[in-house]
Amino acid sequence: MSENPTGVTTPGAGGAGSMADPAARRTLMADVEAQPGAGKPDPILVVDQMTRTFGGITAVQVEHLEVQRGIITALIGPNGAGKTTFFNLITGFDKPSSGRDASWSFDGRKLDRTSASRVAKAGMVRTFQLTKALSRMTVMDNMMLGASGQRGENLAASMIRPLWRSQENQVEEKAVELLGRFKLHEKRNDFAGSLSGGQRKLLEMARALMTDPTMIMLDEPMAGVNPALTQSLLGHVQSLRDEGMTVLFVEHDMHVVRHISDWVVVMAEGKVVAEGDSSTVMSNPAVIDAYLGAHHDTDLGDDSLLEADVAEKYAAEAEEIEAEEAHHEGHDGAHRGEEKS
Numbered sequence: 001m002s003e004n005p006t007g008v009t010t011p012g013a014g015g016a017g018s019m020a021d022p023a024a025r026r027t028l029m030a031d032v033e034a035q036p037g038a039g040k041p042d043p044i045l046v047v048d049q050m051t052r053t054f055g056g057i058t059a060v061q062v063e064h065l066e067v068q069r070g071i072i073t074a075l076i077g078p079n080g081a082g083k084t085t086f087f088n089l090i091t092g093f094d095k096p097s098s099g100r101d102a103s104w105s106f107d108g109r110k111l112d113r114t115s116a117s118r119v120a121k122a123g124m125v126r127t128f129q130l131t132k133a134l135s136r137m138t139v140m141d142n143m144m145l146g147a148s149g150q151r152g153e154n155l156a157a158s159m160i161r162p163l164w165r166s167q168e169n170q171v172e173e174k175a176v177e178l179l180g181r182f183k184l185h186e187k188r189n190d191f192a193g194s195l196s197g198g199q200r201k202l203l204e205m206a207r208a209l210m211t212d213p214t215m216i217m218l219d220e221p222m223a224g225v226n227p228a229l230t231q232s233l234l235g236h237v238q239s240l241r242d243e244g245m246t247v248l249f250v251e252h253d254m255h256v257v258r259h260i261s262d263w264v265v266v267m268a269e270g271k272v273v274a275e276g277d278s279s280t281v282m283s284n285p286a287v288i289d290a291y292l293g294a295h296h297d298t299d300l301g302d303d304s305l306l307e308a309d310v311a312e313k314y315a316a317e318a319e320e321i322e323a324e325e326a327h328h329e330g331h332d333g334a335h336r337g338e339e340k341s
């Protein structure tokens with residue numbers, strides 16, 4: 001484990017496990033077959049025979065899936081494909097249906113029949129949308145809640161006030177650091193419900209990082225976010241990967257998927273129907289069928305299919321994002337230099 005300049009501890013951050021270099025990521029995935037269930041060089045999550053039915057509906061029926069450590073994997077698929085149910089199952093928020101032997105492991109540890117809090121402690125966390133109750137709490141209280149489970153784990157330590165106090169202080173320090181990182185520090189005493197859509201997404205991400213996860217799972221991180229904050233959110237997701245974290249995210253916006261994914265897994269009718277890099281997957285007839293069969297107006301992010309004026313708009317946006325990233329990289333580099341000196 002190592003600590004980055006913002007104080008977020010991530011395994012392998014900046015070290016051998018870091019996948020900050022695009023060429024290293026391409027090399028890592030170069031020999032992985034673009035096939036459903038393909039084996040990966042170093043899978044952090046391995047899922048077998050995961051089935052979930054609701055009445056007569058088979059929501060999830062995943063035979064085998066491996067998620068590669070240290071990269072950004074997108075989980076895509078038409079509405080009702082089973083993506084959220086799959087997230088719920090692997091994070092312990094739902095249980096697979098009986099009848100078949102589901103098994104899954106995270107970082108080499110078996111997770112079957114494990115509670116959601118144990119999964120989080122094992123290092124796999126997911127973001128949660130701000131519910132009404134969380135909206136009525138302050139931003140800071142939401143952050144402190146994100147750390148729950150860390151405190152009081154050791155009964156003896158929790159009874160010794162100085163130890164408990166010191167842990168409380170550490171948790172608060174971490175919350176302050178993360179709020180700074182996600183530019184939410186000035187909002188710390190505001191009700192979470194008063195935040196904009198994009199700021200809520202940043203808070204969800206910051207809250208998930210309170211437990212120092214190894215892998216973060218984001219359910220539609222860009223939904224309802226304005227274009228300016230989308231760029232910032234995309235940058236944050238990429239930074240997490242660059243610091244050594246594994247990211248798995250569900251997203252409907254195919255331009256976002258193309259922009260940040262190192263690998264894409266496609267679900268349709270509960271099954272994994274395709275895997276590969278984004279270009280391979282989006283030109284796969286099974287993927288086009290899955291989307292077009294479900295809703296004909298889906299934009300698969302293939303810019304060659306766009307009208308000229310729309311393509312120009314996206315090209316301009318991409319340039320803006322690149323310029324913004326270059327600006328941030330320069331700024332961050334200077335900032336880190338200041339901190340080191």
Ligand SMILES: Nc1ncnc2c1ncn2[C@@H]1O[C@H](COP(=O)(O)OP(=O)(O)OP(=O)(O)O)[C@@H](O)[C@H]1O
Pocket residue numbers: 054057058059077078079080081082083084085086
């Ligand atoms: N609690 C539930 N009770 C009954 N059916 C459910 C339940 N949860 C999910 N389903 C059904 O399971 C299927 C998969 O739903 P799920 O929400 O996992 O899909 P999804 O890919 O996440 O869709 P979306 O992209 O629209 O969020 C759908 O047919 C849905 O109606």
